[in-house]
């Protein structure tokens with residue numbers, strides 16, 4: 286391998302010089318573009334960005350500066366229904382700001398999202414412990430969700446094979462919900478520019494939840510193909526044609542199948 290490292294934020298390959306420079310100056314492996322992003326002023330502060338990178342390092346499916354149709358959330362983890370806001374001291378001192386924060390928390394809770402507020406000082410002095418504590422919270426959340434899954438599997442008395450299909454379907458539906466409901470505003474903006482083709486395209490690197498949705502979709506359709514579920518759902522289609530029909534979805538499935 287010529288290039289051993291990649292950018293923690295965007296995945297771009299990093300030459301050793303860039304890697305060394307970024308670690309030395311910023312503490313994270315970042316490409317030049319993402320180094321600028323870290324230090325330049327955008328919606329999220331550098332504190333929020335540092336916590337985001339620290340969580341990404343721990344393989345948490347996080348998003349930074351996420352617009353929810355109302356306001357930009359500093360750090361969003363839709364998979365676990367948790368938002369993280371990183372606050373400066375004015376959130377504490379300024380009662381107007383505090384009231385806005387409370388209303389935001391209420392709005393998010395109504396959408397099923399809990400908000401965790403982290404003060405800048407904590408990130409400044411104890412970034413690693415902060416990230417570790419958040420990972421523990423997320424692990425507990427994941428366990429709650431896993432327990433819910435087991436409960437519904439037991440209620441429905443599913444066979445092991447049915448459980449496979451259940452998991453694939455639920456995973457896909459969860460991401461579908463995130464992309465079109467939770468991420469609704471963002472998705473709308475992308476689709477206004479790309480048309481419906483954009484849903485199946487994988488060129489929108491920053492649209493992370495959409496990638497998770499496509500991965501879940503691929504796994505589900507693979508399972509359906511392997512188990513002849515397509516054939517029973519669309520009689521004649523799978524056997525009469527060499528591939529799927531000519532619509533966007535059919536083309537996508539075809540390309541995917543050929544690339545395997």
Ligand SMILES: [Zn+2]
Nearest residue numbers: 292295316319
């Ligand atoms: Zn980058």
Ligand SMILES: [Zn+2]
Nearest residue numbers: 530532534535
């Ligand atoms: Zn079709």
